[in-house]
Amino acid sequence: MELIQLIVAAIWFILPAYVANATPVVLGGGKPIDGGHTFIDGRPIFGPGKTIRGFISGLAAGFVLGVLQGLATGQLHLYSALGFLLALGALVGDLLGSFIKRRVNLERGSAAPVLDQLSFVVLALLFASLVSVPSWEIILIILIITPPIHLATNFIGHKLKLKDRPY
Numbered sequence: 001m002e003l004i005q006l007i008v009a010a011i012w013f014i015l016p017a018y019v020a021n022a023t024p025v026v027l028g029g030g031k032p033i034d035g036g037h038t039f040i041d042g043r044p045i046f047g048p049g050k051t052i053r054g055f056i057s058g059l060a061a062g063f064v065l066g067v068l069q070g071l072a073t074g075q076l077h078l079y080s081a082l083g084f085l086l087a088l089g090a091l092v093g094d095l096l097g098s099f100i101k102r103r104v105n106l107e108r109g110s111a112a113p114v115l116d117q118l119s120f121v122v123l124a125l126l127f128a129s130l131v132s133v134p135s136w137e138i139i140l141i142i143l144i145i146t147p148p149i150h151l152a153t154n155f156i157g158h159k160l161k162l163k164d165r166p167y
């Protein structure tokens with residue numbers, strides 16, 4: 001495959017994870033998943049940036065996109081399962097990232113390079129591997145293109161006043 005085709009295939013595969021990661025910025029808020037509780041170190045478990053509404057809306061949006069991909073390709077079962085797993089993995093990965101940030105005393109909204117841009121996509125790939133493992137080229141491309149795409153969309157989200165911080 002040509003590089004450009006590989007990049008398109010990589011984005012097509014991982015898109016539900018991107019949608020699941022971005023949706024909470026718009027639809028999130030309200031009650032935090034950790035209920036405001038602290039961990040044994042006295043710091044927040046995940047912090048107030050991880051909300052129930054964000055998690056559910058992200059999961060729903062990623063799943064709906066997977067269903068649409070399935071309808072578009074005539075592979076409804078595969079893509080709806082992938083949409084669900086990629087979205088769930090992305091949201092769990094994002095939570096894991098926040099959990100780690102709180103453990104090293106980084107406050108909510110602080111920048112954790114690599115962790116902020118990759119934890120969601122790594123867990124999304126891991127969860128998706130239950131039904132489909134992309135080729136190593138596709139995985140590599142996803143890992144390379146995700147950080148700049150994540151940074152660019154966050155910057156745009158900040159310009160649109162959806163996000164406090166530009167990263």
Ligand code: CTP
Binds near residue numbers: 050052101
């Ligand atoms: N968000 C949410 N629920 C989630 C994930 C995200 O409501 N499960 C919303 C929050 O408003 C959050 C915003 O999306 O502030 C941006 O997400 P993210 O950058 O992941 O969170 P941060 O606020 O930076 O918090 P953290 O330091 O824990 O990453």
Ligand code: MG
Binds near residue numbers: 109110116167
């Ligand atoms: Mg952040």
